[in-house]
Amino acid sequence: MNIHGLLLLGILLSSLLTGVIIFFLREQSHRLRTWLNLLGAGLKLILVAALLWGIYHGQGYTLAFDFLPGIQFALGADANSVLFVALSSFLWFWTTLYAVGYLEDSPHRSRFFGFFSLCVTATTGIALSANLVTFLVFYELLTISTYPLVVHRGTPEAMRGGKIYLVYTLAGGTVLLLAVVWLHHLAGPVMFKERGVIQALVATHRGELQILFLLFMLGIGVKAAIVPLHGWLPKAMVAPAPVSSLLHAVAVVKAGAFGIVRIVYDVYGVENAAKLGVLPPLAIAAAVTIVYGSTLALFQDELKKRLAFSTVSQVSYIVLGVAILGPAAAIGGLIHLVHQGVMKITLFFGAGNYAETLGIHRVSEMNGVGRRMPLTTAAFTVAALGMIGVPPLAGYITKWYLKKGAITAGDEWVAVVLAVSSLLNAAYFLPILYRAWFLSPPKTWPQEHSFGKWETHWMLLTAPLVTAALVIWAGVFAESPYSPLAWVKLIVAREYGP
Template sequence: MEPGGFLLVIILMTSLVPGLVIFFLREQQFALRTFFNLGGAGLKLALIISLLVGVYRDGKTYSFTLNLLPGIDLVLAADALSLLFATLSAVLWLVTTIYAIGYLEHSPKRSRFFGFFSLCVSATVGIAFSGNLVTMLIFYEILTLATWPLVVHRGTPDSFRAGRIYLAYTLIGGAVLLAAVVWLTVLAGSQDFTAGGYLRDLYPEHEWALPLLFVMFVVGFGVKAALLPLHSWLPRAMVAPAPVSALLHAVAVVKAGAFGIVRVMNDVYGIQLAADMGMTLPLMGLAILTVLYGSVRALFTQDLKRRLAFSTVSQVSYIIIGVALAGPVGAVGGLVHLVHQGVMKITLFFCAGNFAETLGIHRIEEMRGVGRRMPWTMAAFTLGGLGMIGAPPMAGFITKWYLGMGALEVGQGWVIGVLLVSSLLNAAYFLPPILAGWFGRPQHHWSQDRFRDGLLETHWMLLLPTLAVAAMALGMGLLASLSISPLYWVTFIVEFEYGYEHIWRAVFEEVDP
């Protein structure tokens, strides 16, 4: 174990321990539950920041190993890619916790909700810091079990139906992933993730098994990443409360699936081996079909949260396109979208929750004129929607710019046409609610208006997190050339973790004035 490896365990405990304590709190113990929720989220973020300082400023390494069985280890490790995902999870968990406290203020079963909420984040951070496939599989399955109670939290027939579908998809995907991990462990042993992969020497001997295993990994992780045709659980899960929807789409489940595919591509097979096996082009084709299918379904969906869900089906696959392009600039575009999509999508789900909780708005046609009553929330929704379209200077523009550059770099210029069609579809389903919200004529006087919070348009614990993540989505685009930006960090990952020595100049000579 490297010095300081226990810090990784402590980071996991900052959400696991509060979650277990919260289960035993009475519903009336609001202050104590809030203390554990916010205290755990704040401490996790502080510890991850200290980890970042240790890795990037002081050059420390962090790893923790626990032997589970002969030849099978649970390994936690902090590399650049894991820190990217863990930091995103910690930041968005903190703002989602604040939002959830306000959203569920008068709801029953809050202790159960926040207990599983914390366990879900523990599993997500465990996936981020997993140092090998066995460890990732363990936390991946814990994530499934922790999120199911959140999906069915309302206890309605619709929520239980959605929960059954969610469980069916994810358990089948988990079974496929388990089979793939066991098979690969038999072939290669239990090896730690390695930048550039560790299977190159096995390919000549197992030239039929490794491609089949690759497909199994894509299926296993692709269920949570909502790749076509494994996506159907995601729109149905929108019966869950808005904080759960935000967690599923921006922080935990779909990101865990996409992150798993990135890990397999980069740190198990390696991009070059995946390309040599002929796996990258079919994977990119599947991701492109998912992008277009999700956009078309969103266009013809009038329920606001379901439209956002189909948008997630589409948008998460940009990450897969980026890594499947098998070039450094495309990898930058895909990995930076891991962050950008999370921030933009959580903004949109927070806005949808504000509309529903304050005015009872659930459908697109009900948004007419809502900007007059809730201008701050509508402004945040506008920024999130423009970001998903890819309009400058939003974070989504940075993603699509580098995906396009990456496609040209590897001679796949036709991908730019896909990005253009996708952006037009994004505009077709985001601009109508934006225009209706600002310029439409209200059909009523908001007789369902549930509360104001002093001078604010809704409860401050709903509004302030929404404005914070909307500002982040704008700032990540405006400040993309600065060293604090996700683009800067992702470029570091691609250059120094995966050996693309020219990528720093290729990216930042284009960005810096």
């Protein structure tokens, strides 16, 4: 432990304390709650920036204390954590701003924002965990803190969705617990380390390690929504739009993908995993998920459902990149952690704006919406094009590296999967864009609200514009030294380097 380690604690507390205080605020103290929210989010962002600066200057950060007998509760910041923590705290700030605007008049806001803050605490905790047990702690905390968000509306439909969400995630959590205890029994306390910690066991415990890998993937795959464990994700769409953004881009699904990265790179080590022969099945599962999600997305008329199935598909790009051996594919997978986040959050912000401002929930109602809400629709368009993989947007970078990696590794079938997926992406996004820009608007919108001189509430507008700008920046300036890509290359060099 060092004094700098307290910075890690600060990053966690900046949202944890905010959340706890907000729980006890009275419903009416709207202004105070808003300030606290933004203060917490801003403070976290500043602390994360300090962390980045410190790591850039070679400072190490660890924080540990005794937890279970013989096992520590350990936080740390390695290259992987920094990638995820920076992404989630950045996106959280904008989601908070968006959520404040979105939930302006809805009931139970103190409860909502309390759990909202807990949720991001759990996510940053997952990012900053330095060992498996700590990871498990925050992983379960994430489950608990997102349930109230999913059922926030309290309608019978929301309660059903929440129940399904809990059944999936708690069952997944139980499988993960089993895997973690079992691995501890085999390998002792497991600290995350580049290239894994199980080298000594590969030769002697081959079968057990293979079963364990399956258990890990089942446990974490629930959150990452790998087919057939994805059933909860479309049902959880009953949640308010900011929660969907959070689930899809910042917290839950992302935590699942990040968990898979952790297990493959920092617990098993990619070489050991390859020796155990567990990567090809994972790659196949990811490929199936990619095609399945995209195909189902085609048939959804409800906008948020279409986006949900798109998430199912897109998150598995990350898994696919991890599962294919070789640095290029790894770069493609890891960078998609960031790219999918900014693109998908923009799309959900857009969907939320349509629903909140015009009462539009279905693709078939979107005719001419670009003329009524040009800025929102522009952001939506950028993100959708990015998802399809149009150069020079963020998604293009992902697909380029993945394809290169697959061909280098000799897995040409992956290139075919990627091409099919891109076609499907285009098939379910382009009709939306066409409707929005080129068809004429109806005389009246389903349920229109007026927000003065802007097309919608300014808080609802700022967030998607910022994230859409990021989609462009991450693509256009991908090769600059200050892009997410540069950081990802550093991570991959450490995993694969000499």
